[in-house]
Amino acid sequence: MSKADYLNVLSMPTSIIAITTLFTSAYLLYQWLLPKPIPGIPYNEEAARSIFGDITSLRNYLKGSKVITDWMLSHNKRHDSPIVQVFANLFGTPWVIISDSFEAQDIVMRRTKEFDKPDDLSDMFYSIAPDHHTVQPTNDQWRAQRKLIQDLISSAFLNSVAAQQLHTNFSDLITLWSEKMRLSEGRAFNVKADVYNTALEAIWACLFGLEGQQTVTREQIEMLSQLKNVTLPSSKNKEAVFDGATVPPAFDAIFELAESLENVVKSPLPRMTGLYMRYIDSGTRRKIKLKDDVIHEQITKAEKRMEISESKDKIHAAVDHMLRREKMVAEKQNRNPDYHSKYMSAELFGLLIAGHDTTSTTLLWALKFLAHHDSIQTRLRTNLQTSFSQARSESRLPSAHEIATSNIPYMDACIEEILRHSKTGLLISRTATTDAMILGHIVPKGTRVYMMLNGPGVLEPAYKIPDTLRSPSFHATNGGKTSDWDARDVKVFNPERWLVGSGNGKVFNAQAGPQMAFGGGKRGCFGKRLAYLELKTVIALIVWSFVLEKVPEQYAGWEAMDQLTHQPVDCYVKLRKV
Known part of the structure; x- marks a missing residue:
């Protein structure tokens, strides 16, 4: 043409x-x-x-x-x-x-x-556990799934089961760091992997039990305790580096699934990204299958325990509570219990990943804040020594029962201030x-x-x-019980802001000012009480055992990253025995 x-x-x-x-x-x-x-x-x-x-x-x-x-x-x-x-x-x-x-x-x-x-x-x-109650709107299915885990926030479970499991595993962390402190000879070392491993071991023990089982932390303790020394840099301002132990495939899958959430957080199409991860990305699919298989195995073990003893007093871990709850509901509905339902598996995984991630992230920030504010660290230690005077006189760690049942206002204030400054919870959102x-x-x-x-x-x-x-x-409740923080020092890290009264009569006031790390209302974090017990236990054991000294400037950065939580990129400690 x-x-x-x-x-x-x-x-x-x-x-x-x-x-x-x-x-x-x-x-x-x-x-x-x-x-x-x-x-x-x-x-x-x-x-x-x-x-x-x-x-x-x-x-x-x-x-x-x-x-x-x-x-x-x-x-x-x-x-x-x-x-x-x-x-x-x-x-x-x-x-x-x-x-x-x-x-x-x-x-x-x-x-x-x-x-x-x-x-x-x-x-x-939605990307890694689409059947978890968090994905549901507030409907009957959401209520049913919340009832499945409601026993896990009872004082009976927290004080008789969770407290001891947490104490045992976090005591292992103290032992590990004692070995690293000995071998590092006054140098700083990176503890991010240690905290992640132990926090996951601790919440795993609460959910499934770990009695008699080898863990990453215990394997490292055995490895380091046999060494008289390690290769160290000539300068005291350089970090000591230690070989890590082998991480079990199930733990590795959970760590990587948590890290993969960064893709969803930063995507302009989060649901599409989640669908891609769950159904198309072969790596994510393998990790999801691995964690599903492991949870199925743990539920089967709990079934066998329940068959051996029907006594409600024989509670080994959280999964035992959940199976008994499912059995009770099934009897009321005249149906067979479904212990391996997708909802049971999703709730266990949700507790596992959220419980591990929240605690490990907050603890990493706590180590940074306490090392940076040595006078606050010293005051916290003095309060612990006063409250646990018998443990001090016997030269031992405070017991799980002593920590779980203690009332130490300054400890509560420190945890609350750490949560406020760490911004562990990224934000709250609703539709x-x-x-x-x-x-x-x-x-x-x-x-x-x-x-x-x-x-x-x-x-x-x-x-x-x-x-x-x-x-x-807002007007009907006069704005609620919480007051504004004083604008003059709102940026300052100061646990004292959470205390009211004077002298030795100071008490902790959780409503002293805004802090919503665990959300709020009926859709707030269900595991809040367990998270506080975790933080209370591990911070008490660390501050009781070690002085957290300032680390060299190159290891003291405050750079962060957003995934499921707001995490520090790195965390180093330089320890001295109390």
Whole structure:
């Protein structure tokens, strides 16, 4: 066809109509794909002019940082507003970001009919444990699954079963670090792997039991105790490096599954990413199958224990409680118990991964904070020595029972302040189940709402928000029991802020100020009491046994990364025997 013929074809009415339709459709599609801002809520205007919204900005930010929550909070600061919106949900509704602790408390504790799952935690568990109760909205299935694990927060289980298992495994950590302290000769060493291994061993022991079994920590103790010395750098400012023990395949799978959640956290399409990981990525599929097989094996062992003894007093671990609960429910419903249901397996895995990750992350930050604030560490140790005077006089560690039943206000204050500063919980999120009013703005149904735990109201001075913008539920409770932190020292690491009274009569006040590391309301972290017992046990044993000295500057960094929790990239300790 000649050029003239080609131009003649293009000039034909049908061709003109087709081309016009094509360009018009492309333009309308482009307009349809552009972000749709929620009226009145501040946003980045340049992002609203791109079909990729704020995703380009996020991608550029993550090239130099692994902390997505800092990027989210930066929008509140940029617009100087406690409520903003960002377009990071590709072709979807905007995210609404709230940086106000009172509004966060109001939403998760009192406005549960307006805000529910799914949330970011749902997206993460959807990729590796889609049947976990976290993925469910608040419905009958969610309630049934929560009942399955309700015995695990009872004082009877925590004090008689969990406390001893935690104490045994964290005592192993003390023994391991004693060997490393001896061999390092005053040098710092990296403890991140030690903490991860022992925390997983501890929660595994609570769930399944570990009596008489070899662990990674015990294997390392045996290996190091036989050594008189190791190769050390000539400078005391260089780290001592130790060979690690072999990590069991099941533990390795759990560690890697937890690490894989970073892909979901940073994805503009988290559910699609989760589907890819679970059904297509061969590595993730192998790890999921391995953890499923191991959990199935542990449930089978618990079944056999239950057949041997029907006595409810014979509780070996958490899984025993859960099987008995399933049996009781099945009898009431006139059906056979299903001990190997997908829900049983998912709940056990959820306890395993969340219990391990939360404790290990918070402990790593605790080691950093206590080494950096030696006067606080010294005061905590003095309080422990006073409270456990018999253990001190007998030159032994405080027992599991002594720690679990103790009331040490300064210890509670230190744990709470560590949680506040560590930002272990990245944020809290919910989805609006109806059009809802937040701080004077109508947030449409289906919008994901993020409540930040790392900025104003928690670690920075709170925004001044008129009460007229608050919800009726806020006013009905006079804003709740929690007060604002003093803006003059809100950034300071100071456990004293959690204590009220004077002299020796000071008591711990959990409502002293905002801190929501475990969420809140009926959808808050179910394992909160177990997590506190873990932290109380391991911190007491470490501070009792060692002085945490400042490490050389190159090992004292505060760089972090966001996965299931907000983790330090590295953690080193330099120990001296108390």
